[in-house]
Amino acid sequence: MTEDARLLERRCRRLLLAYPRGYRQTTGQELLWVLLASAPAGRRWPTLADTADLIVHGLLERFRVWRQPEGSPRWRDGFAVFSVAAPAVMLVIGLIDTTRWATAGPVLGLYAALAAAALLGWRRTALALLGLSACYSLLVFGVLGGLPNGRSAEWPSGHFLLTFWVLEAVALGCATQPNRSELLTWRATAGLTVTGVLLGGLWWSDGVSYRLGWLAVLTAALAVLASSSRPGRWAAALFALFAWPYALIYPLAPLQGPVMLALIYLPQAAIAGVVAAAVLRARPRPSAGSLRLSGPGRLHR
Amino acid sequence: MTDRPLQEATFLILTSLAAGPQHGYGIMTDVAEISGGSVRLRAGTLYAALDRLREAGLAEVDREEVVDGRLRRYYRLTTAGGQKLAAEAARVGHNSAVAVNRLGLAGGAA
Numbered sequence: 364m365t366e367d368a369r370l371l372e373r374r375c376r377r378l379l380l381a382y383p384r385g386y387r388q389t390t391g392q393e394l395l396w397v398l399l400a401s402a403p404a405g406r407r408w409p410t411l412a413d414t415a416d417l418i419v420h421g422l423l424e425r426f427r428v429w430r431q432p433e434g435s436p437r438w439r440d441g442f443a444v445f446s447v448a449a450p451a452v453m454l455v456i457g458l459i460d461t462t463r464w465a466t467a468g469p470v471l472g473l474y475a476a477l478a479a480a481a482l483l484g485w486r487r488t489a490l491a492l493l494g495l496s497a498c499y500s501l502l503v504f505g506v507l508g509g510l511p512n513g514r515s516a517e518w519p520s521g522h523f524l525l526t527f528w529v530l531e532a533v534a535l536g537c538a539t540q541p542n543r544s545e546l547l548t549w550r551a552t553a554g555l556t557v558t559g560v561l562l563g564g565l566w567w568s569d570g571v572s573y574r575l576g577w578l579a580v581l582t583a584a585l586a587v588l589a590s591s592s593r594p595g596r597w598a599a600a601l602f603a604l605f606a607w608p609y610a611l612i613y614p615l616a617p618l619q620g621p622v623m624l625a626l627i628y629l630p631q632a633a634i635a636g637v638v639a640a641a642v643l644r645a646r647p648r649p650s651a652g653s654l655r656l657s658g659p660g661r662l663h664r
Numbered sequence: 665m666t667d668r669p670l671q672e673a674t675f676l677i678l679t680s681l682a683a684g685p686q687h688g689y690g691i692m693t694d695v696a697e698i699s700g701g702s703v704r705l706r707a708g709t710l711y712a713a714l715d716r717l718r719e720a721g722l723a724e725v726d727r728e729e730v731v732d733g734r735l736r737r738y739y740r741l742t743t744a745g746g747q748k749l750a751a752e753a754a755r756v757g758h759n760s761a762v763a764v765n766r767l768g769l770a771g772g773a774a
Contacts, residue, residue, distance in 0.1 A: 390711055392734060392735040393687075393688055393711075393735050393736070393737050394688075394707050394708070394711055395734075396688070396689070396734045396735065396736065397688040397689045397692060397707045397710070397711075398707045400689045401689060401692060401707070412706060413706055413707065413708075416706035416707065416708040416709055417706075417707065417708045419708065420708030420709065420711070420712045421708070423712070424712070
């Protein structure tokens with residue numbers, strides 16, 4: 364094997380890391396051979412088209428593994444919990460400080476409805492609501508530059524919103540057949556939705572204590588509901604992961620600067636870690652037993 | 665998958681397998697040849713399509729060989745795959761015939 368071929372193989376192997384480990388074990392060797400066989404002599408790098416093709420199909424394969432009922436129930440349920448918890452947390456964040464987090468006004472009602480739709484398993488409705496909330500935020504804060512009543516919003520929160528939109532869309536896409544009945548009953552869902560919509564209207568009120576009072580009621584209700592089941596406790600844990608820095612915003616306000624930023628962005632780093640772990644731990648798609656490779660031909664990470 | 669018209673790439677892959685079992689690279693080159701070079705499958709696209717065909721029961725693994733230390737897996741058409749390809753070829757052929765006929769009636773507008 365020439366030096367060029369060795370380099371090309373090494374780079375193709377790296378690209379194959381886009382696929383789940385199980386897929387690489389069953390099909391990676393074959394894929395690699397096709398990539399190498401179709402490359403002209405002297406090529407050291409995979410073409411851009413091949414690179415994009417492998418990355419896209421690798422990620423789609425991971426996505427498919429997550430969605431399969433027999434694939435990875437732990438992460439699928441995790442995504443189901445996340446798809447409900449994330450908009451609920453966004454709702455809470457919007458209530459705490461509407462001007463800072465750019466989630467004010469009607470969009471809070473959308474987050475409540477989104478959480479409810481995700482909870483009920485209405486994924487298309489939830490995705491539509493997510494798109495609507497994204498359009499609203501982009502229009503109000505990105506195009507109009509502020510809220511209609513003159514309140515301004517800090518655009519740096521835009522990437523926070525972007526993170527939320529992407530992760531929520533992924534979670535909704537992956538969260539098929541979750542055991543939602545363990546989380547909440549439909550009555551509780553309806554109650555939560557109505558409460559959320561009412562809370563959404565509180566943006567028009569400047570009474571911080573009023574908001575915090577409702578927030579305490581909502582948090583207590585969620586905690587009671589969450590403690591009744593294992594997925595609920597997962598939801599509570601995720602909620603805490605999101606929420607704890609925001610609870611410190613007021614008491615730690617004098618700190619400002621890097622410390623405050625670290626406190627605020629740590630949860631997002633943690634979420635990125637969770638997603639990365641999900642990607643790395645994605646289980647293989649079940650396939651015919653004869654397709655499993657072993658021996659020297661097997662690919663390793 | 666069996667009720668919907670096949671995508672062009674899928675149709676060409678099944679056409680390639682209709683001649684006999686083929687490995688991935690063989691399918692890739694055969695598809696390019698069948699299509700006159702207009703369809704060039706990438707490796708990721710090819711294996712995603714093969715996975716879908718296997719799941720739909722239209723193709724299956726015929727055998728595996730290890731050549732120069734590398735795995736080479738051959739795929740073949742299943743009975744259902746052959747029927748699907750025949751039905752799709754008839755459908756496309758019918759549509760093409762209608763198109764050619766109408767173009768002729770219109771005085772060869774093409």
